[in-house]
Amino acid sequence: MEAVLSIKNLTKNFGRIKAVNNLSLEVKPGQVFGMLGPNGSGKTTTLGMLMGVVNPTGGEFTWFGEEPTHHVRKKIGAVLEHPIFYPYLSGQKNLELNAMIKQCPEANIPKVLELVELLDRKDDKYKTYSLGMKQRLAIASALLNDPTVLILDEPTNGLDPMGIAEIRELIKKIAANGKTIILASHLLDEVQKVCTHFAVLKKGNLVHYGPVDEVGKGEExxxxxxxxxxxxxxxxxxxxxxxxxxxxxxxxxxxxxxxxxxxxxxxxxxxxxxxxxxxxxxxxxxxxxxxxxxxx
Missing domain, CATH: 3.30.70 (Alpha-Beta Plaits)
Known part of the structure; x- marks a missing residue:
């Protein structure tokens, strides 16, 4: 099975600091892949390189066996940081603007709103949304062009327990629809509950890589x-x-x-x-x- 993402010796230096050091791993189709590590481990820098917003110092990576061109990146949806929405516009209007920017059909909007369970709040102004709803709208926006892969950086950061549970269920639902998901998190519980595979980063180095269901095998x-x-x-x-x-x-x-x-x-x-x-x-x-x- 061809890898969705293949990373070989990916490196990023900021001066003398090695933020990511010779990272090599693969993500296969249908996986929910967790990048796990404490703050400063290189997770966000790695995702930034994969999305073309941070230039690597060395190494290479391919999406679907191809170089990361604009055409290839159109198959990838991402929520990397707090997305920028207009507070005085409704969720619907914000998504219409995003659809125009991404050049994807507005007919996709009701589908993604239903998926993230915001259809009944689509006409409410964004500024009235809770933090969890804002995060779900961001995921809806990332799914507008029906990407093959969804990338999420700390998707439950700052949410209350109810918001965390909602995002977890949403991730499972999106994965069940056949999409490959890559998420970065420092929350062990999050990775264990939603991911099929995970990698552990420490100070830019890969220290563990494998299936989640092998955790504790033979350790009863x-x-x-x-x-x-x-x-x-x-x-x-x-x-x-x-x-x-x-x-x-x-x-x-x-x-x-x-x-x-x-x-x-x-x-x-x-x-x-x-x-x-x-x-x-x-x-x-x-x-x-x-x-x-x-x-x-």
Whole structure:
């Protein structure tokens, strides 16, 4: 499957500062690809280069196997910073202006307004919109020319919990319609909930790259409590135990590959022990993210 985006050794220096350092990665069709990293990691600079608003110092990238010409960029919609809309115009009128600038049919406006759930507010002035509505209008504007790829830079930044949830659901809906999405975020939760693949950047360097569903693979931990004196010895004698930690009165049993909580529960039951508490805990993206940044 040909990559939607292919980046090879992309570099950007600002004086002696390496904002992006030899970045190489690929984004395939249909992926929701998250660029994850703390502030100053090079995410926004990378997106700026991909959209032609920042000139690279070195390296190269292609969209759909082609050089990033104006024709190719027309297949890409982006919300890079706070978009500029006229506050005294309605959402509808603002989109009409954007459609004229982008040279795309006004017939697309009702479709994108419906997608972002602003059809019933289309005639209200932009200045009356909440922050979440403004962000959704920006996404509607980016979708006006029916792009193949949508780029979002920190799409939930500054939003309240309701606004964050709405943008997450919108991203999932857009992805379900077959579009490839690339988003930059410093929010681990956001990436874990909406992305299929992710890359972690640290001070301009790529330190991790892969599918989100591989996070925590083989890292199952079972939290166990039982009213029995020799629980520690019992857990150590279980063939699936890799290691044990005692935390807050319960035992945290790290499982070997191929073993699961049901195996441990069955083992204890056969030894005449009924666990009063037995919960499986997978490694979260947050834990993996912290480990990745600490080890790089």
């Amino acid at each position: 931990t079972v939290e166990v409590l039982a009213e029995v004196e020799n629980l520690n010895e019992l857990l150590l004698s279980f063939a699936g135990t890799s290691s044990i930690n005692r935390e807050n009165g319960s035992y945290q049993v790290a499982m070997r590959d191929g073993f699961h909580s049901k195996d441990l529960n069955k083992f204890l039951f056969e030894k005449g022990v009924v666990a009063s508490h037995l919960i499986t805990r997978k490694k979260t993206l947050e834990k993996q993210f912290i480990e990745i940044l600490a080890s790089s």
